[in-house]
Amino acid sequence: MPDNATDTRTFSADLYFATQPKPAFLQDDTLMSDVRSFIAKHENKRVVLVTSGGTTVPLELNVYEISVRFLDNFSTRGATSAEYFLKQGYAVIFMHRQFSLQPFSRNYSHSTHPFLDFLEIEEDSKETDQQEPQITVKPSERTALLSVLRAYKAVQAEGTLLTLTFVSVDDYLFLLREVSQAMATLGPRAMFYLAAAVSDFFLPRQRLSEHKIQSGKGNLSIEMDQVPKILKPMVADWAVGGFTVSFKLETDQALIIPNARKALQRYGHQVVIGNDLHHRKYRVVLVSPRRFSLLDAHAKPDGDLSTEYEESWIEIDSSPHAPNKEIEEDIVMELVRRHDEWISRHESTS
């Protein structure tokens, strides 16, 4: 597309939101009014927004979509972490890609651990007032299921989980902006745990009509723009005072820490969780400004970043016979501890 080559531009967050249409599901206030009620109900609690799953990019209105994403798309990171935040007493807004895994039910994936496999029909249940046989759970699965089911029912009874879904990267960007703005009322009690794998590229709506795809008419050329970096306005404008955690997934281990530091310097947030594709279930590193305060976090323009930032590693046993432990439990415990400090510091100074 040589003619379009000069036509491309980098979208800042401002330009993006000024030129791209708001998704239909946010055009009336129904959804955001539910979000605000949830936040108001839990205003004395700590509240975390957990994002999860990958985004897609529509190529042609209503017919095709494209998704440029990490293989980690169907990652359990977000869903698993949400469960541990709930266990720690947080109210959780779980913003996930439609059809991606969710807290609690993620333990019973239809592909790897189908629940139909552990239900049994009690064909010879002889109770006379009962026409149909009872369905029960296999003894070998009962303990694990009881634990999941009790946690699930407690969360439902307390109303501490709100689930929101997105499909496209546009859904994601607009929803993240609105939800983080609504959470600003929580001040330091808000945490943002951004585990979704967001596309790096998108097709601006204004070019969508050029991409009417004709099967059988030769090749397909696509020219996509970069998705704006919205962590910056999020930290600086939308969710002021909140505690923000982002993720960096790398295939090259050596890049994890330098890239995490660059992200902290650029966006001014609190923690980057770095991980590499192959060890992400067993080892992560939390990178943060050394004195752990927004006020002290400004690096000298040409300074040695290693004096400004610190790392702490979290690692669990990856051997085949290791106890059944999820690294997200330790990640969440450490973040909760840091979030507590963050809240005390900010509430004592305000």
Next chain:
Amino acid sequence: MPDNATDTRTFSADLYFATQPKPAFLQDDTLMSDVRSFIAKHENKRVVLVTSGGTTVPLELNVYEISVRFLDNFSTRGATSAEYFLKQGYAVIFMHRQFSLQPFSRNYSHSTHPFLDFLEIEEDSKETDQQEPQITVKPSERTALLSVLRAYKAVQAEGTLLTLTFVSVDDYLFLLREVSQAMATLGPRAMFYLAAAVSDFFLPRQRLSEHKIQSGKGNLSIEMDQVPKILKPMVADWAVGGFTVSFKLETDQALIIPNARKALQRYGHQVVIGNDLHHRKYRVVLVSPRRFSLLDAHAKPDGDLSTEYEESWIEIDSSPHAPNKEIEEDIVMELVRRHDEWISRHESTS
């Protein structure tokens, strides 16, 4: 990418399979040996290959993938039809996109009908020899679940369902070729029900390295090739004598029948099921050669196609209070009837 514009070509099926590497999971014989055992075990039955879900296209080795696909990607068509084929006594090879819906469990989607919602903990079960409370199914869900569970357990006991998964369009193409070649031993007793939504475009492996994606370095240009039309070699060479059904999803109703006829003329198979995006759950049309025989199906080169092909519509009640009925039940019944005729005709002439 003006320099590459002259470099593109149309891949025939032969060129595709000659130049693209076989996916790793097919490089040894483990999987196909399971497929052949399954086919051998059921050689006196009718056997159907059902494909389901959408395909992805890797953009960069190990890191990104792209999926150009119908919104119908997470369609229940394949999974639902597979259940009805099993009910009709078929052995089913269910070849589906990883994480897409599967027969039986598709009734309990984690998003729309989570199974955790209908399990209850019998906290006051007083049996002394039982440490843990029993888990039971809510009475309101029991009848439906019993019916799903009985069908599921019967299929497991009889071993009539073999599930295969694919992710990329390359996985799909290679797997379809191998499975349909293996099914050729079944002659007319093989049915192919191709409900997967296959990408129209792919990136040849030879160009993948050009697409090393650098985030933060400007826009992304992608030039994709058309996926080869493999229905032709499938019908003519791989699965000779089988009964082949393909799908055409259109957004413009007026195109359904003309495009279905063109596909039958081009590929020489038995049935195209046409449907439009908005009514696909309530109305489909089966388009087939009029005399319903491969031998008679050659249209005159410039002839009026309407005399060569016939249509039959299947429609179910779409009103909100309609009985709980799935159109796939009627589609499968009609196909089974036609497949029976196909088998009698072919077995009497051979």
